[in-house]
Structures are given as C-alpha cells and as structure tokens.
Amino acid sequence: MDRLGVLTSAVWATLARIGYAALLLAAVALPSHGQEYPYFVTYSQEMEEPGNLDIEMFSVVGNPPSGNSFIGSDIEFEYGLKGWWTTEFYLDGQATQNESTIFTGFRWENRFRPLAREHWINPVLYTEFEDISADKTMREVVGHDGRYDFLAPNGLAHMDKQREIELKLILGSNFRGWNISENFIAEKNLAGDPWEFGYALGASRPLQLAASAHECAFCAEKFQSGVEMYGGLGDTDGFGLHLTSQYLGPTVNWSAPHGMTVAFSPQFGLNGYSIPVLYRFSVSYEFQQFFSHFHRSGQ
C-alpha cells in the first residue's frame, strides 16, 4: 500500500475508535433519547427533530464466496435543520481480511418532507452526493451490484473513484404501531454510466406500544423488531431483477438506558448473485438540541 493509503487507513482506524469512545462517553454524560426504527438500508418518513444531532456508528460484516471477509463501516452525523429538512454526512471505511483497512470516502445527503401533516402515505424526497471508492458499507444496493464487486483487491478497487448522485423517493406509513416504509432509488455515476435503480422495503413495530409506569431497561417497549428487504433493479440499459442481488432479513433494535440505540440484523442473500449472509449492527446516540449545549443557559 502506498504512503497515502497507509495514512488514510490510520486516520480511518483512529476516527472509528474516537467515534465509539465518544458515543460511550456521551451516553453516560448527556441527556438524550432514542426511538428509532430498526432499519439499516430503508429510510422511513421520520425526520430528525430540529436542532438534534444523531451520531451513528454502523458496520456490516460479509464473506463473499471466493473472496475475503470484510467489515464495512461508517460514521454518520444526522442533523435536523428544520422540521421538514434533515441533513446527514457520512465518513466511510472498510477493512478486508488479508488486504487492508482503508478510508473509502464521504457522502452527504439531504431529506425533504414536502407535506406538513401526517397522511396515510408520507413522501420524503432524498438527494445524496457521494465521493467513494472500494465502498463496502452497502447502505444501498442498486443496478447490478453483486457479490462479484467484492472480489477486487482493495488496491485495485480503491483506484476506481465513484462520484455519484442518488435520488430516492421515500414513502412511509404508520398504522396501529406498525411502520411500513418503501424506498425507490435512482443512482447516477457522474462519469457517465447509466442510471441504476434499486429499492428497499421495511416494516417494524415495538414489542409493546404503551410505556411502562416505571423505569426499565429491558421491558418490551424498549425493543423494536421488523423485517427489511432490498435489492437492485437493474439500470437504464436493462431494468428488472436479472443479474441483481437481493437481501431479506429480520432486524431488531434496543433503546438502551441513557439514550443509546443498538441495532442488529442478519440479512440473507436471496439469489446466487448476492452475498449469502450479511451481519449488520449499529450503535447510535442522539444529542437533543445539540448547539444549546454550547450556550450559557439564560433560564
């Protein structure tokens, strides 16, 4: 690996350690809350509350046949600018067994909710710019993404810079405690590749809807479980399921004391083009009214 590669790997590893340490520290020291849906790929219609900052450490572990095991990770900063506007910034990295640990790039997304009130189906518009290479976080699957993409060595894959824009139509509904979310994805590599398409679906529900009268760490209301399915839909040269990867899996999260949320999901490839099993997990922490921590209280 060249000197720049070693440097970015070291920076990425340090960032990851700092991120986890900061989340642990924050969970002990600051007031917060967590009430998230347990999705890893699917977006719901929920926006970040204005002024709140959510920090999430996310990882996915996979072992593609004929390839090396990998762990893809990102650090995610999600901020509620307005009730109808959420912005999010990601730093991505990955480590591949027998190869290297590398920083793979950044992504910046914005979500806009055009309708003020709740409806049966609530649309959210999503735009993202990403500048990545050799990414293995799989935060979305589009086009003909598949397990063969994970066979290229990091040194080679890292040279393939991908500057892409991504658009999503997010639809979400809440009914009797259930959340049902659907995403339709269109992604375009600015180097001139065709538009690629994908989808993600999720459904989840808390194990108990009403809150307990007394504080408890492991009561049913603290857990949300559900199912998530996502995959590619080809591109403008060939729309459909042919030569696409598809995943399905149960997912669960736990709202831990002090506002930390921990989520886990095993996800299973549904065809030979997919990685057989992915294990996703995340730890997130929400700072309520983040910038108010830096102001002297006038109350």
Next chain:
Amino acid sequence: MISRPALFFIAALLIVALSLAGFATSNGAWLTNVPQRERERVNPYRDQPDAVSAGRRIFLDHCAHCHGKDAEGTKKRPSLKSDRVRQEATDGDLHWLLVNGNRGQGMPSWVKLGDPQIWQVICYVKSLH
C-alpha cells in the same frame, strides 16, 4: 429557457419562502386546524394513575429538552402549563398536534411513539398544575 443562475435563485427563494411560511403560523393557530372528529376523541388512558407516571417518563425522554423538565417552556419553546394546553385544548386536540406536529414552528410529529404513548403523554401534560 431559464438560465442556471436563475434556477438557483428560484430554488433559494422557494426555500426561504417555505421557511417564512412556517413562522407565519402564530402560536396556538394550530388549534383552528384540528378537525372536529379529532377534537372529540376520547383519551382511553384518562384517569389512570399509571398512565400519568408512564407519560411523565415519555415526557422526560422526548419533550423536556425543548419544553423544560417542569414543562414551563424554554426561551424558544412554549410552556405546557398554559391555559391553552390545560383548558382550551381537548385531549383530542393535543393528540392531533402530537401526531401531525407543527413543523413550521419547530414542533416535530411524534407519530413514531404510537397512539398509546401519545395518550399517556397527554395524561401527564393534563395533570400538570
């Protein structure tokens, strides 16, 4: 054909207009938007002491940072001990507000809590003196 700078200008104008539209909604104006059917909804947890305790826990988790631990309000967010909340607004009104939010005023939707927890919070807020 509209030039690119003009398009950016129009987009910026739209964003500013949307932001200002939010501020144009005065405090309490949301009450006039509540449909009669919603206003008349009955809180299934009413008069349940456990619901007040549970509602207090939810309030401290989700609401206190903006409205204050004692619900007295903060510099930018209103008190929930006002006559409007305690007397003028029905349980149904508050349920409608918590489900829909008042995004222009910075009040998010809390529909993700689910109906039972929303009703429990309302029990707590209505119990405040």
